[in-house]
Amino acid sequence: MTKTINLTLKVWRQQGPKDKGRFETYHAKNISTDMSFLEMLDVVNDQLTIDDKEPIAFDHDCREGICGMCGCVVNGRAHGAEKGTTLCQLHMRHFDNGDTIAIEPFRAMAFKAIKDLAVDRSALDKIIQAGGYVSVNTGGAQDANAILVPQEVADLAMDAAQCIGCGACVAACPNASAMLFTSAKVSQLALLPQGMPEAAKRALNMVRTMDELGFGNCTNERECEAECPKEISITNIARLNREYLNAGFFSRSI
Amino acid sequence: MALDAKIPGGPISEKWDRHRFELKLVNPANKRKFDVIVVGTGLAGGSASASLAELGYNVKTFCIQDSPRRAHSISAQGGINAAKNYPNDGDSIWRLFYDTVKGGDFRAREANVYRLAQVSNDIIDQCVAQGIPFARDYGGLLDNRSFGGAQVSRTFYARGQTGQQLLLGAYSAMMRQVAAGKVQMFPRREMLDVVVVDGHAKGIVARNLISGEIERHAADAVVLCTGGYGNVFFLSTNAMASNVTAAYRAYKKGAFFANPCFTQIHPTCIPVHGTYQSKLTLMSESLRNDGRVWVPKNQGDNRKPDQIPESERDYFLERKYPSFGNLVPRDVASRNAKEQCDIGKGVGETGHAVYLDFADAINRDGRDVIEKKYGNLFQMYEKIMAENPYEAPMMIYPAIHYTMGGLWVDYNLMSNVPGLFVLGEANFSDHGANRLGASALMQGLADGYFVLPYTIGGYLTGTPKADVTTGHKAFDESEKQVTDGINRMLAIDGKRTVDDFHKTLGHIMWDYCGMARTNEGLAMAQTMIQELRAEFWENVRVPGNTADFNQSLERAGRVADFLEFGELMIIDALARQESCGGHFNEKFETEEHEALRDDDNFCHVAAWEHTGDGQEPEFHKEPLVFENVKLTQRSYK
Amino acid sequence: MNWITGTLGSSIGKKLLMAITGFSFCGFLAAHLAGNLTIYGGKDAFNGYAAHLHALGPLVTVAELGLLTFFLVHVIIGLILFLSNLKARPVRYAVNKSAGGRTLGSATMPYTGAILLAFIIFHLMNFHFVDKTDTTIFNIVSNAFSNTGYVAIYIVAMVAAAIHVSHGFWSAFQTIGANHPKYMPLIRTVSIAFAVVVGIGFGFLPIYIFLLA
Numbered sequence A: 001m002t003k004t005i006n007l008t009l010k011v012w013r014q015q016g017p018k019d020k021g022r023f024e025t026y027h028a029k030n031i032s033t034d035m036s037f038l039e040m041l042d043v044v045n046d047q048l049t050i051d052d053k054e055p056i057a058f059d060h061d062c063r064e065g066i067c068g069m070c071g072c073v074v075n076g077r078a079h080g081a082e083k084g085t086t087l088c089q090l091h092m093r094h095f096d097n098g099d100t101i102a103i104e105p106f107r108a109m110a111f112k113a114i115k116d117l118a119v120d121r122s123a124l125d126k127i128i129q130a131g132g133y134v135s136v137n138t139g140g141a142q143d144a145n146a147i148l149v150p151q152e153v154a155d156l157a158m159d160a161a162q163c164i165g166c167g168a169c170v171a172a173c174p175n176a177s178a179m180l181f182t183s184a185k186v187s188q189l190a191l192l193p194q195g196m197p198e199a200a201k202r203a204l205n206m207v208r209t210m211d212e213l214g215f216g217n218c219t220n221e222r223e224c225e226a227e228c229p230k231e232i233s234i235t236n237i238a239r240l241n242r243e244y245l246n247a248g249f250f251s252r253s254i
Numbered sequence B: 001m002a003l004d005a006k007i008p009g010g011p012i013s014e015k016w017d018r019h020r021f022e023l024k025l026v027n028p029a030n031k032r033k034f035d036v037i038v039v040g041t042g043l044a045g046g047s048a049s050a051s052l053a054e055l056g057y058n059v060k061t062f063c064i065q066d067s068p069r070r071a072h073s074i075s076a077q078g079g080i081n082a083a084k085n086y087p088n089d090g091d092s093i094w095r096l097f098y099d100t101v102k103g104g105d106f107r108a109r110e111a112n113v114y115r116l117a118q119v120s121n122d123i124i125d126q127c128v129a130q131g132i133p134f135a136r137d138y139g140g141l142l143d144n145r146s147f148g149g150a151q152v153s154r155t156f157y158a159r160g161q162t163g164q165q166l167l168l169g170a171y172s173a174m175m176r177q178v179a180a181g182k183v184q185m186f187p188r189r190e191m192l193d194v195v196v197v198d199g200h201a202k203g204i205v206a207r208n209l210i211s212g213e214i215e216r217h218a219a220d221a222v223v224l225c226t227g228g229y230g231n232v233f234f235l236s237t238n239a240m241a242s243n244v245t246a247a248y249r250a251y252k253k254g255a256f257f258a259n260p261c262f263t264q265i266h267p268t269c270i271p272v273h274g275t276y277q278s279k280l281t282l283m284s285e286s287l288r289n290d291g292r293v294w295v296p297k298n299q300g301d302n303r304k305p306d307q308i309p310e311s312e313r314d315y316f317l318e319r320k321y322p323s324f325g326n327l328v329p330r331d332v333a334s335r336n337a338k339e340q341c342d343i344g345k346g347v348g349e350t351g352h353a354v355y356l357d358f359a360d361a362i363n364r365d366g367r368d369v370i371e372k373k374y375g376n377l378f379q380m381y382e383k384i385m386a387e388n389p390y391e392a393p394m395m396i397y398p399a400i401h402y403t404m405g406g407l408w409v410d411y412n413l414m415s416n417v418p419g420l421f422v423l424g425e426a427n428f429s430d431h432g433a434n435r436l437g438a439s440a441l442m443q444g445l446a447d448g449y450f451v452l453p454y455t456i457g458g459y460l461t462g463t464p465k466a467d468v469t470t471g472h473k474a475f476d477e478s479e480k481q482v483t484d485g486i487n488r489m490l491a492i493d494g495k496r497t498v499d500d501f502h503k504t505l506g507h508i509m510w511d512y513c514g515m516a517r518t519n520e521g522l523a524m525a526q527t528m529i530q531e532l533r534a535e536f537w538e539n540v541r542v543p544g545n546t547a548d549f550n551q552s553l554e555r556a557g558r559v560a561d562f563l564e565f566g567e568l569m570i571i572d573a574l575a576r577q578e579s580c581g582g583h584f585n586e587k588f589e590t591e592e593h594e595a596l597r598d599d600d601n602f603c604h605v606a607a608w609e610h611t612g613d614g615q616e617p618e619f620h621k622e623p624l625v626f627e628n629v630k631l632t633q634r635s636y637k
Numbered sequence C: 001m002n003w004i005t006g007t008l009g010s011s012i013g014k015k016l017l018m019a020i021t022g023f024s025f026c027g028f029l030a031a032h033l034a035g036n037l038t039i040y041g042g043k044d045a046f047n048g049y050a051a052h053l054h055a056l057g058p059l060v061t062v063a064e065l066g067l068l069t070f071f072l073v074h075v076i077i078g079l080i081l082f083l084s085n086l087k088a089r090p091v092r093y094a095v096n097k098s099a100g101g102r103t104l105g106s107a108t109m110p111y112t113g114a115i116l117l118a119f120i121i122f123h124l125m126n127f128h129f130v131d132k133t134d135t136t137i138f139n140i141v142s143n144a145f146s147n148t149g150y151v152a153i154y155i156v157a158m159v160a161a162a163i164h165v166s167h168g169f170w171s172a173f174q175t176i177g178a179n180h181p182k183y184m185p186l187i188r189t190v191s192i193a194f195a196v197v198v199g200i201g202f203g204f205l206p207i208y209i210f211l212l213a
Helices: A037-050 A122-129 A151-161 A166-174 A179-191 A193-212 A223-227 A235-250 B012-022 B043-056 B095-102 B110-129 B162-179 B245-252 B285-289 B316-320 B330-342 B359-365 B366-386 B440-461 B472-491 B498-513 B521-541 B551-575 C001-009 C012-039 C043-056 C058-087 C109-128 C137-145 C148-175 C184-212
Strands: A004-013 A023-034 A100-104 A112-115 A118-120 B036-038 B060-063 B155-156 B181-187 B189-197 B202-208 B213-220 B221-223 B261-267 B293-297 B354-357 B394-403 B420-422 B603-608 B619-623
Touching: A023 A037, A037 B498, A100 B285, A112 B394, A122 A179, A122 A193, A122 B162, A122 B213, A151 A179, A151 B162, A166 A179, A166 A223, A179 A193, A179 A223, A179 A235, A193 A235, A193 B293, A193 C012, A235 C001, A235 C012, A235 C148, B012 B110, B036 B043, B036 B202, B043 B060, B043 B162, B043 B181, B043 B440, B060 C109, B095 B110, B095 B551, B110 B440, B162 B181, B162 B440, B189 B213, B189 B221, B189 B472, B189 B551, B202 B366, B202 B472, B213 B472, B221 B245, B221 B440, B245 B551, B261 B285, B261 B330, B285 B330, B285 B366, B293 B316, B316 B330, B330 B354, B330 B394, B359 B366, B366 B394, B420 B440, B472 B551, B498 B521, B498 B551, B521 B551, B619 C058, C001 C012, C012 C058, C012 C148, C012 C184, C043 C137, C058 C109, C109 C137, C109 C148, C137 C148, C137 C184, C148 C184
Parallel strands: A004 A100, B036 B060, B036 B221, B060 B181, B221 B420
Antiparallel strands: A004 A023, A112 A118, B189 B202, B202 B213, B261 B394, B293 B354, B354 B394, B603 B619
16 A cells, blocks of 8 residues: 655755755655655655745656666665666655655766756767767668577677666766766677677777766776666676777777 | 648559659759758657768757657667568568558558558668667577567567667667768757748747757758657656647647547556656556456456456456457557456556456466566566566556657658658658557658658759748747747746646546547537636746746646647547547447447548637548558457 | 877776786785795795895896886876876765675775885885895894884785775776676686785784794
């Protein structure tokens, strides 16, 4: 049966990138434990609106854990403490009556603040633009079954391809590194025969772009893997390292 | 106005080939002189942006999210159809065409559907070449599965995340063009108006959602790929930002809206469980391949499912439809679930749910096999419901999922406003009154990769080039209208929140224009919506101001449009005095409670023209001619 | 850009340099520890080992210069990485919790590294750059470790070394891309085992000598 809890929220409020930002305290009352975390914020925002205060800005869209739009740091954990879960799929049944919850945006130099809990993650798009694709124009592709791909390889590629680009890996990394994100795309395409022709160039360009965008360096802390809502493994980072070093030292690409 | 769908002549299997030949080409060197605006970056918008840019057009692409990778196509789970016939089970382009027309209850345009089936195979080839990790069998060949409404296995899939993978494929192709400088990306923009100059679409007015600035963008053609309007029901499986605004504003600028009452209810969603709920979660209907749908035989049986013996369970789909069983089309499965709940056999706390049981499949194939096929769906279910579906049967209930209606387009996917193209779910063209599973992805990509790149050339060469700039007075007027609308909403300062209005609207729509409709209910709902709309403009509370990241304001604009659009749906539903596919009017049903069509009077597309605020829209008819398919009463027995 | 600086100057390149130099230090530690174990054989054995080592002549100098180069690379790049990682998150989290990925070793790398840097300077000043004309290395060592302060410093440093190595060892494999589901568990176990050997192996020596004296 549905039960309700009362919570104290400490929410990061920041008017814009130039504002310094601060925590504000709100009381969320009679929160059903069947609610998702974002539905809880909806309830708080409704009350703020009625009370003539400005609602909390936060990004969200599909609310089923696949679009990658949502994400905050909840009590020090990106997307909250549940494993393999996005914030929209985090349910309030994982909190206790009387809990105090600190809610902060994803913080990284490469993720500029927009407002309150919303940040600009377009840096991740820029990494993909640097090579996260196979250069095939529409039309002219050969029959889909012309190249065999072992099931195991397709599965490994799919494990990596599941990345939803939410940026939790960056948020959770003590160094704000985007290695897990970058490695997921590099891995997916390096594993599949379709991606191999461009593998060297892709690894070099994507890593270079990642560095230029101001992300930190991977120090193998494994926080990204532990926090990733799609549970993408750091074996992908190892593969990226391999691909990158191979490309740097042994390919003709610069 | 006569609606000319511009369907090419000749036998159906040759129409597209012939048309492609007859379409004029744009000289490669001239393509770079044309600017095209694409609004939306789902499967249709992403694939169209990439393909047009590859051809050499200058593309400006807009999306509402922070990144084009987040469009709601990403949530499609089950798969994408193609007539590859890899499993050797009797599939063909003709069969896919036939299934789609029949599944759509004979309310789709034959020629469009045939073309869709034709290009379906190219889509799979293209997607594999992009590096999309489709499921494969042990030998390394692509795997297929069966899906609702079909008796062949023609669905390609990437675990339960096919939409995600296809979208990321289109997104990556588009990102490649962004890097090449051929696509200019405008994220966090909401299109608020189409600018029409001398009858041709020549640009858009959009709001920068971060700064609040109203921006003008001019182009030689505008392509809307803005998805469906399922969120008119408030609770749907659509993403929170999915809305009708772009399509509706185009409608207000003269584009016809076709068949708005054709909405699809998806049978396998997680049931509603509270008033605070913000959305419904769909689970792929591929679950029906292995799950068996049942309710207790006795009304009000409150026992736990494992305590209900086999003899006291009613596997109602298997009982009523022995040949298709649990795989009947979505509308049939949904209506039957509703019927069972309405007679008091529903399960769960609310009684608005039926069981979807995997016990037999797990016993037969083992838990590992089931986990491999549906692991992520089971996990999702467990997260939301806090119940382990490997042990207890899932509870499911239908929810609004897809909208077959949309802006009217001709065979070239161009609306009646020249230069305004509409792709994907935003148009009405291919699914008739009901869409088959795994066909939405197919249509979005077909439109973007393989149809628009040809047809847009035909329009651009056939139209004198008018270099309209953003300084044109049509832009001034558009911007003023948009700004006035925003200021008006902000000035109301009423008592009810935007979401509150949206929820009320949703209830009206679900109760009276949902899974089953009556003439009385629809008439009542129309009045209720008018009243609600009047109250909205007096009593809505939109905090903040326009020159800011203001999510309440964004929602307010969308709900304002839904409040008008909902009425249009009802008008359409009232006008269509028959039942077909997703439009089920209780007055028109067979003895077996199936939809009863009236082909003599309603075998047409209903296209509505905006005639002014508060005025009745004008009805236009595009008769549907079936030369290749015999109209029959759909039967899935 | 030159392809060498391009490759090595990137985040992964820098990590590669950290991995290679760090891994060679692991080799050095193993050799150093093996040599130090002669101390359990008594004064003569230990002095004999030292004499043997010095008899290698120029080879020792080459090795020392090599170590010094690696050392500088490791320290300088480590510092660069540390600073750029700080810069990558200008506003810190008010609440910060681990998701369970970090270990004591991984979370403290820069700090244990700094301790080791200070220690190595201290260690070299005491045992390497000292006048050894009228005495033996064994005497110097016994003298030093009769002082409890010295013993304490050494033990702290060796605990830091063990913690540093516990992450550094497996991390080097990950950095060069050697992460395989079949071998990674073994590498991680060896990593911990090696850290324990380094910690106890080096850490017990001062205690042993203190007790002996």
